[in-house]
Amino acid sequence: MIQIESLQKTYRSGFLMIPKVALKGVDIHVPQGMIYGFIGPNGAGKSTTIKVLTGLLRKDSGKVLVNGFSPSDVKSRRSLGYSPEQPYFYDYLTGRELLTFYGRLVGLWGAELNSRISWALSMVNADKDWIDRRLRTYSKGMMQRVGLAQAILGKPELLILDEPMTGLDPMGRRDLREAILSLNKEGVTIFYSSHLLSDVESISHRVAMIVDGRVVREGTVDEITASCGVEYHVRTLETLPLADLPEGVLSAGHPQEWICKDGMARDRFLSFCLKSGISIERMDHQRPSLEDILTQEIVRAES
């Protein structure tokens, strides 16, 4: 569905055309049927990558294929739906008129167009009275819903969403998550960027993390978090003297709670407890969150 290899993009701005490298060799492969999250801090290159995919920006170098075609080829967009970050539309139209306009651009007319609009609106939970009001009266959340509705009107095989959760209240985010999952069940591949890492963790099959124009982590959420190490949190029934602790075991701030930094430390601690006749009350493993890993990567890139 999406194939990006060694993608580079430089912006030139100002009178002196000072270059700023936005993408420094991005590699991403999104297979069919996947929900693919794309995360990173502001200015990391998420929107730039998405705009190259949708043909709005031209790449400097590298290989980019969308639905098997170059983004500069109109064919790449025949089965593509896209909703930009903070979608802007013709505010003199009503929501329904706007969807009619976009529907015609993807080849829908007459009864088919009307039924597709109804389907898209129900999918994003926007089949309400306000859809027949002028867009200039819409809230951010309503605009996001209309933005997603126009993106799915043509029943695309690939849906690209740039920060779709922005501006949505908790109900709106839930509706959007459900819409994404529902579309994915129908076979739609979804590539989306987001700042809301909890949402990304909960619905993405795979995730790419971009920092300073480079993809620094890629894989399933489990793969990414496991690769950054797992801590084991242990609670004992009895207290332990700090001086006797095996290597790699730290106090968690409570005389009966301990942190084993890795699997080896966990094993050492368990055998120590067994030998000392100390009972284990509870043990669980704790992985770093995507947010922890992203923060680490940002610090690393800045340093």
Place this chain on the structure above:
Amino acid sequence: MQSLSNIGVIALNTFRESVRDKILYNIFFLAIGLAFFSILLGEWSVFDRAHVIKSTTLSIMSISGLLISVFVGISLVQKEIQGRTVLTLLSKPISRAAFIVGKYLGLLAVVAVHLSLLTLVYYGILWLTNSNPTVDLLQAIYLVFCEMAIVVAVALLFSSFSTPVLSALFTLGVYIAGHLSDQLLEQVRFVRRMGEVEGTQSVIMEKTAIFVHAIFPGLYRFNISGYVVHQVALPHFYLLWNTLYALGYIAVFLTIASWWFSRRDFL
């Protein structure tokens, strides 16, 4: 086929967008006001009243068409870019050339409606003042439309890569150069013949005038008010040749605009 359909959809939307523009109505009512003012001009003039009304009204049509192209046309593409509506639009399966052509046809439709309404007012004034409202005046109005079709393409070309203010200045420049290039060439040749300028200077002057005459669309060709007002027959196939001439320039301008627009990045 889908591409043609998309051009039509964009053109219709452009038309709907343009007719909501208040500037359009200001220009339209100004043109109507000036058309009625031509009755007074006819009364005050030492020339034949009907001739004055006819030639003045044809000039009003041309200038109001120019104003629409400049004040409505040049902002069309910029509005899409600055309003970021272009992001969603160009992510649909439409080429950038289809976008440019759709915008062009939408604005041209606005100009066509404007000229059609002015034509009704024009004939109304001629009928009211018993100024011999003949059918051949439509030939002159048709050529004003052809002229505006070129001016709209020029406005769109400049707006595809420049700011609205610069686009307006460039478009006005082309309009003026297009109307004066013929006279400029004649004047330079006359001056040269009379020997007022000699040597290298005269050669440079003539070459410059020939270049200006060749490169800018000869908009003076579309002003036939002298023929129709005085009821002089037009040369054979005049309308046909000038229609083809206009189509040629429009094709060139839209091709350049599409090429330029397709190279643009949209942030």
